[in-house]
Amino acid sequence: MKLAYRIVLLVLLVQVTATATLWTLNPTDPASQAVFATLLGIDLLGFAMVSYLYRSDKGKTGFSRPWVLVGCGMFAVLLLAILFLV
Numbered sequence: 001m002k003l004a005y006r007i008v009l010l011v012l013l014v015q016v017t018a019t020a021t022l023w024t025l026n027p028t029d030p031a032s033q034a035v036f037a038t039l040l041g042i043d044l045l046g047f048a049m050v051s052y053l054y055r056s057d058k059g060k061t062g063f064s065r066p067w068v069l070v071g072c073g074m075f076a077v078l079l080l081a082i083l084f085l086v
Helices: 003-023 030-058 065-085
Strands: none
Touching (some): 003 030, 030 065
16 A cells, blocks of 8 residues: 555544544534634645645655645644643
8 A cells, every 4th residue: 555545544534533523512612613613624634635645646746755744743733732722
């Protein structure tokens, strides 16, 4: 299995977890609204990473590891932000 496919599977796993958490939040609670926005940011970042990896794989140019690491770092920052919001 290619490295890009493994990364996509992990990103999709994070997206599914974030989306499942979004469904459990109370929309009227202000703290839940902040968490919702952060989880939505995680979903959008995951979509951007999957589309980047797809375009890189189809273009036969390969993906840039530093950009993927930046995306993973942003996942970590957003997940840590959720801990401080709750």
